[in-house]
Amino acid sequence: MTKQKKFLTCDGNQAAAHIAYMFSEVAAIYPITPSSTMAEYVDEWAAVGRKNIFGETVRVEEMQSEAGAAGALHGSLQAGALSTTFTASQGLLLMIPNMYKIAGELLPSVFHVSARALASHALSIFGDHQDVMAARQTGFAMLATGSVQEVMDLAGVAHLATIKSRIPFMHFFDGFRTSHEIQKIEALDNEDLAQFIDQDALTEFRKRALNPENPVARGTAQNPDIYFQAREACNPFYDAVPAIVEEYMEKLSTVTGRKYGLFDYYGAPDAERVIIAMGSVTEAIREAIDHLVEEGEKVGLVAVHLYRPFSAKHFLGAVPATAKRIAVLDRTKEPGATGEPLYLDVKDCFYGQENAPVIVGGRYGLSSKDTTPAQILSVYENLGLPEPKNHFTIGIVDDVTFTSLPKKEEI
Known part of the structure; x- marks a missing residue:
């Protein structure tokens, strides 16, 4: 029963x-x-x-x-x-x-x-x-x-x-x-x-x-x-x-009938542009993916659940083999570092891999700053550029060090 x-x-x-x-x-x-x-x-x-x-x-x-x-x-x-x-x-x-x-x-x-x-x-x-x-x-x-x-x-x-x-x-x-x-x-x-x-x-x-x-x-x-x-x-x-x-x-x-993995993939099976993130931002990213996939875009998300210990094997298994560009979103700032923690972990996983994708990192959502699907569209747009901006920010206008990606119309 x-x-x-x-x-x-x-x-x-x-x-x-x-x-x-x-x-x-x-x-x-x-x-x-x-x-x-x-x-x-x-x-x-x-x-x-x-x-x-x-x-x-x-x-x-x-x-x-x-x-x-x-x-x-x-x-x-x-x-x-x-x-x-x-x-x-x-x-x-x-x-x-x-x-x-x-x-x-x-x-x-x-x-x-x-x-x-x-x-x-x-x-x-x-x-x-x-x-x-x-x-x-x-x-x-x-x-x-x-x-x-x-x-x-x-x-x-x-x-x-x-x-x-x-x-x-x-x-x-x-x-x-x-x-x-x-x-x-x-x-x-x-x-x-x-x-x-x-x-x-x-x-x-x-x-x-x-x-x-x-x-x-x-x-x-x-x-x-x-x-x-x-x-x-x-x-x-x-x-x-x-x-x-x-x-x-x-x-x-x-x-429950609900399936979770250490890393959950969402999006086009043949995605070329992929975001890596964890926490509530993954909900907004899924909305942006649905919008872009409907338009024929090859985009996806890897949502991180088990962050430590970080299993490189499981992570690489979750990223589509077709991925050419990756953006890693961190909800923290570590001044003076070469990048935020999740970004550095992802870079390390791909170090030495044949045909490794281009990987950039960005910061978002500090102090509950709103992160909307429109901002996620900016991240995917950035990944489509010949040279994607690295160490970027979204959700703010940085007119001091010019890290921010362009704001887009809300969808």
Whole structure:
């Protein structure tokens, strides 16, 4: 008998909190815009006794800063409790020291991040990817979602994959643009996802909990004789992550009927001009592609879901063999770098490849600057030029360093 679908009208934060509650025993929280409502939902559900997948009510602890929340979460993980937190922007930066420890100690956890601008020349509470990009070196796997439905679906993949792989995950989506966008989506419940938990991996995690009956030494100081070797010992765990995430994406599709890959391709099968991007901008890009394909243009999109570890094999498999020009869109700025992070990753994947496409990079959407299908048309138009502009911007008029592409009429 086919299970009846359940629909829910909610925003991205509620969708992420809904899944996080299912898989968590402890939530260590501290509010920061635009992530605060995720913690509020979890606190509210715990107060009325909602049960998680394990039949328990989540223990919610509000700390006095994001650094405290990350420290409490680190401790509860070492005690063998599945734990989560929710944050953004400067809050995520305060968690970075503990994130290195959590990843280095192979503790399964998911941080849900409504990605937001960082305070540089000025503070902004609005969305972009500056915060998550500032934490990409911590050793956390990074899973990006671009719509409220994707948040509901792939947040579960992050929780399932972290238990099996032992690698902590940062699940992120665009602040406000996705975190506060209200959509009617298909909801998942405990029964949908409980069946996929790797019980053996969960049992092993519980066994590794600190216990006075079975004392061990952790968090030691190491010297030059062994530190380097021990640091490299984590490699097999990271190598296994792409296959584990792909496995859970396939299992999820048996419940939802929606198929996801580490990298999803959309557009003409013989596309010559392709955009690489992640997050909510992929929705606008799909609209522009539909418009151009109707006019006979050979264009496409590769939407990135698993950003770290970055699987070059899966990425190259998603890009059409016909691609001649690629534009990589980053929602962050790294002054002084030769390019933004996703652009550099894509360039590296194609380095040394025979007949590699021309690759350019651009910035968009900082501090929730609107990114429209018309701006995406400018990107595809730029790719059609004999020498496409590199390190461009869209959505603004840069009359100082002249990085911006020409504005087009809205479609």
